[in-house]
Amino acid sequence: MTAGMDLQQILDVSPFQRWLGLKLVRADAQGLEISMAWREELVSNPHTRWLHGGILASLVDLTGLYAILASGNVATATADLRVDYHRAATGGTLTARGRVLKLGRAISCAESFVTGADGKLLASGRGTYIMAPPA
Amino acid sequence: MTAGMDLQQILDVSPFQRWLGLKLVRADAQGLEISMAWREELVSNPHTRWLHGGILASLVDLTGLYAILASGNVATATADLRVDYHRAATGGTLTARGRVLKLGRAISCAESFVTGADGKLLASGRGTYIMAPPA
Amino acid sequence: MTAGMDLQQILDVSPFQRWLGLKLVRADAQGLEISMAWREELVSNPHTRWLHGGILASLVDLTGLYAILASGNVATATADLRVDYHRAATGGTLTARGRVLKLGRAISCAESFVTGADGKLLASGRGTYIMAPPA
Amino acid sequence: MTAGMDLQQILDVSPFQRWLGLKLVRADAQGLEISMAWREELVSNPHTRWLHGGILASLVDLTGLYAILASGNVATATADLRVDYHRAATGGTLTARGRVLKLGRAISCAESFVTGADGKLLASGRGTYIMAPPA
Numbered sequence: 001m002t003a004g005m006d007l008q009q010i011l012d013v014s015p016f017q018r019w020l021g022l023k024l025v026r027a028d029a030q031g032l033e034i035s036m037a038w039r040e041e042l043v044s045n046p047h048t049r050w051l052h053g054g055i056l057a058s059l060v061d062l063t064g065l066y067a068i069l070a071s072g073n074v075a076t077a078t079a080d081l082r083v084d085y086h087r088a089a090t091g092g093t094l095t096a097r098g099r100v101l102k103l104g105r106a107i108s109c110a111e112s113f114v115t116g117a118d119g120k121l122l123a124s125g126r127g128t129y130i131m132a133p134p135a
Numbered sequence: 136m137t138a139g140m141d142l143q144q145i146l147d148v149s150p151f152q153r154w155l156g157l158k159l160v161r162a163d164a165q166g167l168e169i170s171m172a173w174r175e176e177l178v179s180n181p182h183t184r185w186l187h188g189g190i191l192a193s194l195v196d197l198t199g200l201y202a203i204l205a206s207g208n209v210a211t212a213t214a215d216l217r218v219d220y221h222r223a224a225t226g227g228t229l230t231a232r233g234r235v236l237k238l239g240r241a242i243s244c245a246e247s248f249v250t251g252a253d254g255k256l257l258a259s260g261r262g263t264y265i266m267a268p269p270a
Numbered sequence: 271m272t273a274g275m276d277l278q279q280i281l282d283v284s285p286f287q288r289w290l291g292l293k294l295v296r297a298d299a300q301g302l303e304i305s306m307a308w309r310e311e312l313v314s315n316p317h318t319r320w321l322h323g324g325i326l327a328s329l330v331d332l333t334g335l336y337a338i339l340a341s342g343n344v345a346t347a348t349a350d351l352r353v354d355y356h357r358a359a360t361g362g363t364l365t366a367r368g369r370v371l372k373l374g375r376a377i378s379c380a381e382s383f384v385t386g387a388d389g390k391l392l393a394s395g396r397g398t399y400i401m402a403p404p405a
Numbered sequence: 406m407t408a409g410m411d412l413q414q415i416l417d418v419s420p421f422q423r424w425l426g427l428k429l430v431r432a433d434a435q436g437l438e439i440s441m442a443w444r445e446e447l448v449s450n451p452h453t454r455w456l457h458g459g460i461l462a463s464l465v466d467l468t469g470l471y472a473i474l475a476s477g478n479v480a481t482a483t484a485d486l487r488v489d490y491h492r493a494a495t496g497g498t499l500t501a502r503g504r505v506l507k508l509g510r511a512i513s514c515a516e517s518f519v520t521g522a523d524g525k526l527l528a529s530g531r532g533t534y535i536m537a538p539p540a
Binding site: 219261 | 492
């Protein structure tokens with residue numbers, strides 16, 4: 001990790017992540033927790049008011065990558081992403097929790113779980129991430 | 136599909152899809168093509184200027200679902216999504232092409248390929264979608 | 271579940287599962303554990319002696335489906351399967367542990383983790399399963 | 406590829422692949438085709454006589470890896486695998502066709518489609534494969 005920058009700052013370097021409005025709740029070697037406030041622009045359908053699947057996929061993707069950063073390792077990009085949609089998200093602050101499943105030299109694997117304000121599981125998934133070459 | 140609404144209108148009903156700025160280029164029973172203009176808010180990292188993986192995941196997700204709609208069938212939600220990131224997207228208009236792999240009564244499967252302005256493959260993937268119960 | 275048949279019997283109804291040589295170690299509503307003895311026929315490459323990825327995929331697939339059965343629900347087929355390979359398996363008895371992530375009416379999602387004799391994680395993954403229509 | 410060995414020989418080096426009974430039908434830089442004869446030991450359930458999902462996953466996995474070999478590149482292991490089950494396979498010779506989606510230095514991505522004797526799509530999917538370091 002860049003000296004002098006914490007994970008919240010790194011999250012906010014990204015224009016898209018700033019737009020999502022992410023807040024780092026907790027981070028350590030065992031994983032991290034990110035929250036995101038509800039916003040009408042994130043909605044898929046104004047009638048059902050379900051959150052767009054692409055937003056949940058974004059949360060799963062970035063939470064896994066930041067779980068690798070929180071473990072003290074550097075991933076530079078996502079190789080592949082898989083998301084399961086368990087329940088429609090229809091309002092309230094979302095919480096994404098990520099943890100590393102396997103650290104590797106070339107690629108690492110992390111999983112993330114997204115819950116709603118009532119604690120119910122909304123989506124979860126995994127990413128495979130490309131690791132930075134050793135310095 | 137709702138009588139009197141075309142796919143472009145349905146795309147634009149969604150606040151998040153309006154924010155993405157999607158344009159339906161072509162749609163028929165064999166599949167569809169959607170384009171999205173580059174925008175700085177979609178960027179993951181202002182130094183590398185790579186498009187955020189969540190945006191590419193959103194394109195793969197929605198293009199697959201709209202390919203099912205374009206085939207004359209109705210999917211109501213994504214059950215799961217898988218995205219492979221092939222090359223970093225660093226500018227220019229993106230094109231997503233989707234097609235149905237298998238239509239089913241309960242779930243259907245579609246695949247999507249996202250290319251850059253130079254035609255190079257940037258990301259691709261598949262979604263499994265929940266079908267609307269027969270009317 | 272069929273009255274008068276336990277999960278070990280159901281596992282052994284399947285010719286391929288008999289060939290794999292599966293042993294139900296534990297099963298309850300929270301999940302189940304299946305062990306599989308090493309056998310040379312399961313090897314991918316006689317030089318590296320790595321277990322074939324298809325065998326690990328089979329374990330992830332069937333362990334997820336049987337976790338649904340162990341929860342008292344009936345899944346009839348796999349809709350899709352995703353497997354992450356974490357470490358090469360090179361001998362010894364394997365243990366697969368599965369649990370349901372989300373039960374649904376039409377489809378359910380389960381995850382499985384496969385460890386080696388030393389407890390190290392070898393592979394893990396998820397399946398989406400088609401549920402039997404209510405009786 | 407090892408000089409003096411063709412892809413059929415490499416397929417047959419693997420004990421599990423010999424057990425599956427694979428036949429290389431065609432291979433070139435654009436992809437390859439492998440056939441597998443039906444056998445009762447591959448069945449998931451003797452009542453439905455459906456092929457086991459793990460066998461279809463094995464076919465998707467190995468066909469993708471051999472598509473990379475057929476392109477003149479060397480993959481050493483599968484990083485992750487994703488399989489969609491489209492229709493139950495209930496008999497007859499199966500054909501798996503694979504092609505490389507993206508060759509990379511560290512990892513590559515390939516897709517495979519498995520059809521039945523009647524040409525219908527039974528399963529398809531993708532693997533991400535670890536590439537051998539340059540010689």
